[in-house]
Amino acid sequence: MRSVGKNVSRREGPEKLTGRAVYLDDLDIPGCWHGVTVRSSVPHGRIKAVKFDPAFPWSDYVVVTAADIPGRNVVTLIEPDQPLLAEGLVRHREEPIALIAHADRAKAYEALKHVTVEYEKLPSVLTIADALAVKEKIYKDDNVFKSFLIRKGDVDQALASADVVIEGEYRVPHQEQAYIENNAVAAWEEDGVLVVRGSLQCPFYVVKALKVLLGRDESKVRVSQTVTGGGFGGKEEYPSMIAGHAALLALKARRPVKIVYDRHEDMAATTKRHPAVVRHRTGLTRDGRLVAQDVDVVMDGGAYATLSAVVLSRGTLHAAGAYECPNVRVRSRVVATHTPPNGAFRGFGAPQTLFAAELHWEKIADVLGIDSLALKRKNLFKIGSITATGQVLRESVGAKSCLDVVVRRSKYAQRRKEYDRWNADPKKPSWKGIGVSVCHHGAGFTGSGEVYLASRAGVALTRAGALVVLAASTEIGQGTNTMFAQVASDTLGVPLDWLEVETPDTHKVPDSGPTVASRTCMVVGGLVRRAALDLKAAFESEHGRVPRTRAELKKAAAALCGAKPARRFEVQYEKPSEVTWNDATYQGDAYGVYSYAAFAVELEIDRATAETKVLRVTTAQDIGKAIHPLFAEGQIIGGCLQGLGWALLEEPVYNDGVMVNSQLTNYVIPTSLDAPPFDVTVVEKPYSRGPFGAKGVGELPMDVPAPAVAAAVKHATGRLIATIPLTPERITAALAADAEAARV
Amino acid sequence: MGALTLTVNGRRRTYRGAAFTRLIDVLREDFRLTGTKEGCGEGECGACTVLLDGAPVNSCLIPVGQAAGRRVETVESLGSPEKLSKLQQGFLDCAGAQCGICTPGMLMSAHAHLKSGGKADDASVRTALSGNLCRCTGYQHIVDSVLAAARGKKKKASRK
Known part of the structure; x- marks a missing residue:
């Protein structure tokens, strides 16, 4: 290699x-x-009129409303419920109603001040509780977009006979992706083809949406990705909306139009991580063995279905944590509210439910009087474990290895004692704590998702001797371009610099499915490897061997291509024979394989201000094989810092259904001074179906920080605070409530 | 509207337009130096960092009039893809850039820090970069990149 x-x-x-x-x-x-x-400026209302100031020079502008849509007024994704431009009714704040374009950017923004929308305000539902109480019907009769039920064994009977039953409720907020490049798309028509370029993760999603919106054949829509300044899920589905807007303006203006959001608009209007409330009722033996887990999950989907069903699915499938339990029930719902739709964000539902599953061990530890680490060790997944969906974990289970590494490298036991002594001294200015978490994360699409996607990727050999990887997977910083070239060149046995990677352009590359779900390396990388194997076989049979020099490559290329300019070796996803999944019962192999991570965080809380400083992070993550160790470490550190941000700093504040701190000034993400030093160990338990043994790494790092931080705060303060972020205000309020309770 | 001159990357440039136009817009739109990026437009993210007489500033907060007669340096002044500067090479070797959108600003802040004799230790570099937000890397590889450039050697692949 x-x-x-x-x-x-x-x-x-x-x-x-x-x-x-x-x-x-x-x-x-x-x-x-x-x-x-x-x-829109109201969370729910009937549009009475959209008034354009008659004194304004509108003839210099192009204005688009829903009436200009040639096809269907819908952003095609899973359900056709979200309009591209609101017609008649608005269902959340910041919902697009009309579009304006001008040659001059400042003049385009100026025009917004000369449009007035008049509404008849309607009652709004802005919280999960109000949605469940059906304060107002938003979606069908119960405001539930989607629900799931997973059943294993007999939970009710097991709870009734358990030595102890422990309950807990855990809450997590929205989170903003906060990529540093805001959403941006440009569109124009070229020889009858609508060309869209943009900062986006999933070019074929955009093609599918534009096809319906414009009533055009797919061949008349071409979408290609520009260099993209971060995504994290935030550029999975929303670019379809912006692309639709840019396309309508460009077609009406008969010229290119670009839409580049400013930070405020991007934060207030586009998707966020789903907030969630998760309840656990857990039965155990007195010595800490799980006998029953009863989990209830509710997420806030916002005003339209978007990807909520799939986010909920992943959240549901991870809700019991990385532990084996004979009796499990997970009930989950995602509800509709009159708030901007929530969507994809790194982890995709799993960080929400894993926060609850992991932190609940701290509560259990208190009741049983057994250290949470010992409890986790006793119940953790190992080879042969059976998950909540009945999946037998046959290979590549690195949970225990990761935990062992983290416990050893963080000096967990020693630090715990050291901090206990520190905290017992009333003269110290701070409290210190250490917390540990261990999580699993399914790689690739949920259940049968990969089968439905039927992704394709390939390697092309041009007549001139170029070797080109063809995939729709986008480089958004994670290293896709480099990784594909590594996989293809090593499979062929040729130098790395012989490989080119084609731009994700829907007129040049096959549909490899979306760049999401920790699937790019494991699933699409696997397709690239298979395609490269086919090309290798063709070299061997038609040229005698894989070329060893550039000159020989040119000769072989001419022979293999014949009269054609290029030969494409494309393959399609094939389900591994051992993977079975039942969508109706939610039983079977929820994912082909899981990645695993353990995480220890040490932190210090100022006794006067309750400000938290993260001192150190130690993490070990089993990703099968690091194709590029430094990039894998970059994913781990970057993802973990997003998790630390969610746990400690980041809180979108909603007022009347809209995020009011939609600025980087008051929505605080970690800086270089907030980031602790990270000690990272990559654990490699190879997966037989992954390219070179690789599993997913993209989302896993987001799962582990929040529960470990809350556990460390509990160690430091003695208080289990079950809601994040653990801001100074929240910690102070919790400790004040304790003091109040102690007085009574 | 008057004309004003400023020195951009060693070259005298003339800008004809309103003196309160943001420096970032003049650089990107009038001079087509698009290496400087806009992330927030309010001086929080640092993606638009350029050097004004050698000191890092947020070019989204500086009216171009304030740069008249002064020296402006952007990422384009450092090196080319064919011949990276030592600092850029440090970023390439230590994976200091992922999506790359914060990178020009990071480079300019780091460049100013090192050029002004700033210390090449973890804490000093983190302080120098604390006005530049990065959402991809968790900063560690960026700090490693700057330290590697300062010490003129490659970081080892593994820190174990």
């Missing part, structure tokens, strides 16, 4: 490091106008 497992240079690194990489707003598009969006 020549490059897999080595820290080769980032493919597009030199361009990114010199300012030459072209992001959407850097594109020099001749004659391009700027598009802006008229948005």
Whole structure:
């Protein structure tokens, strides 16, 4: 092997490091106008009138409303419930109503001040509790977009006969992806083809949405990704909306139009992580063995279905944690509220339910008088364990290895004692704590999702001797370009720099499915490897061997391509024969395989201000095989810091159904001074179906920090605070409530 | 509307337009130096960091009039893809750039820190970069990149 497992240079690194990489707003598009969006200012209301100031020079502008949509007014995703532009009714704040474009950006924004929307305000439902109480009907009769039920064994009977039953309720808030490049899309028509370029994760999602919206054949829509400044799920589905807007403006203006959101608009209007309330009722033996888990999950989906059903599915499938229990019931619902729709964000439902599953052990530990680490060890997944869906874990289970590494490297036992002594001294200015978590994360789409996707990827050999990886998976910082080149070149046995990676352009690459769900390396990388094997076989049978020099490659290419300009070796996803899944019963192999992570965090809380400083993080993550160890470590550290942000700092504040702190000034994400030093160990328990043994790494790091932080805060303060973020205000309030209770 | 001159990356440039136009817009739109990025437009994220007479500033908060007669340096002044500067090479070797959108600003803050004789230790570098937000890396590889450039050697692949 020549490059897999080595820290080769980032493919597009030199361009990114010199300012030459072209992001959407850097594109020099001749004659391009700027598009802006008229948005709703009420959470629920009937539009009585959209008034355009008669004194304003509208003839200099292009204005688009729902009446200009040639096809169906819908953002196609899972359910056709979300309009591209509101017609008649608005169902959340910041909902798009009309679009305006002008040659001059400042003048486009100026026009927004000359549009007035008049509403008849309608009662709104803004919280999970009000949605469940059906204060107002938003979606069908019960405001439930989707529900799931997983059953294993007999939970009621097991709870009735358990030595102890312990209950807990855990709450997590929205979270903003906060990629540093805001959403941005440009569109224009070229020889009858609508061309869309944009900062996005899933180019084929956009094609599918535009096809319905414009009533056009797929061949007349071409979507390609520009260099993308971060995604984290936030550019999974929302770019379809913006692309639709840009397309309508461009078609009406008969010229290119770009829409580049500013930070406030991006934060207030686009998708966030789903907030959730998770309740656990857990039966155990007195010595701490799980006998029953009864879990109830409710998430807030916002005003439209978007990806909520799938987010809930992943949340449901991870809700019991990385532990074996003979009797499990998980009931879950995602409800509709009159708030901007929530959507994909790294982890996709799992961080919400894993927070509850992990932190609940602290409560159990208190009741049983057994250390939570010992309890986790006793119940943790191992080879042969059977999950809540009845999946037998046959291979690649690194949970215990990760936990062992973290406990050893963090000096968990020693630190615990040390901090206990520190905290017992009333003269110390702070409390200190250490907390540990261990989580699993399913790689690839849920259940039969990969089968429905039927993803394709390939490797092309051109007549001139170029080797080109063809995949729709986007580089959004995680290292896709580099990783694909590594996988393809090592499979072929040729130098890394022989491989090119095609831009994700829907007219050039096959549909490899979306760039989400920790699937790019494991699933699409696996397809690239299979395609490369086919090309290798063709070299061997038609040329005698895989070429060893560039000159030989040219000769072989001419022979293999014949008269054609290129030969494409494309393959389609094939379900591993051992994977079975039943969508109706939610039983079977929920994911082909799971990645595992353990995480220890040490922190210090100021006794006067309740400010928390994270001192150190120790983490070990089993990802099967690190194709690029340094990039894998980058995913782990970056994902863990997002998790620490969610646990300690980040809290979108909603007022009347809209995020009011929609600025980086008051929505605080971690800086270099907030970030602790990370001690990272990559554990490699190879997966037989992954390329070179690789599993997913993208989302896993997001799962572990929050429950470990809450456990460490409990160690430091003695108080289990079951709601994040653990801001100074929340910690102070919890301790004050304790003091109050102690007085009574 | 008057004309004003400023020195951008060693070259005298003339800007004809309103003196209160944001420096970032002049750099990106008038001079087509698109390496400088806008992330928030309110001086929080640091993606638009450029050097004004050698000191890092948020170019989204600086009216171009304030840069008249002064020296502006952007990421384009550092190196080219064919010949990266030592600092850029540090970022390439230590994976200091992921999505790359914060990178030009990070580089300019780090460049100013090192050039002004700032200390090449973890705490000093973190302080120097604390006005530049990155959502991808968790900062550790960025700090490693700057330290590697300062010490002129590659970071080992593993820290174990």
